[in-house]
Amino acid sequence: MAKKTLKKTLVEQILTKAGITHQAHHFNGLEGQTPDELDRARIFKTLALKGDKTGPIIGVLSIEDHLSEKKLATISGNKKVQMIPQKDLEKTTGYIHGANNPVGIRQRHHFPIYIDDRALDFTSILVSAGEIGRSVQLSAQDLADFVGASFANFRKKGEE
Incomplete structure (x- = not known):
């Protein structure tokens, strides 16, 4: 069968x-459905x-x-940031919860984008492809260059 x-x-x-x-992948990483060969830390x-000062930002x-x-x-x-409420997510980013992705958001908006510097530890990372259950795998540096993102550590302590 094809x-x-x-x-x-x-x-x-x-x-x-x-x-x-x-590379395209078809799984829902947020629900723990990941192929065995993929390190979850790369998702x-x-x-x-x-x-409070900049308005929307993407992490x-x-x-x-x-x-x-x-x-x-x-x-x-900013002095403080907070998650955008789920009810306001689609009108802010253009995507529903679970489908937000830096590529699509950058195409529609010029919100500042920050990628956690842990991404640089991997040859490639996976991010949403804009639909639930769809992901793309690519170089973190290529992604950052394409969407104008900065790398920084914004993990909670103990996860350094």
Whole structure:
């Protein structure tokens, strides 16, 4: 039986058009469904927050780590940041919870994007491809260059 190929997500299309090497994956990492060969620490979630001075900001952090809002606030030039309420997420980023991704958000908005520096420990990381159950694997540096992101440590202490 032939394997059904899924239509590329908008994020995959954007990366392909930009010539950025990436690989598509089909699993829901947020619900713990990861292929055995993938290190969960390489799967990064895209968090949408609001800073008291800057407005929306995006943090990209391993699903194994916890966000330090205090560190991200300092890094982003805010006194405090907080998660955008789920009910406001789609109207702010254009994506529902679980589908937020730095590539798609950058295409629509120019929110500051920060990638946790742990991403640099890996040859590649996985981020959402803009649809639940779809991910793309690519170099963290390629991702940062493409979306204009900065690397910084905004993990909670004990996860350094």
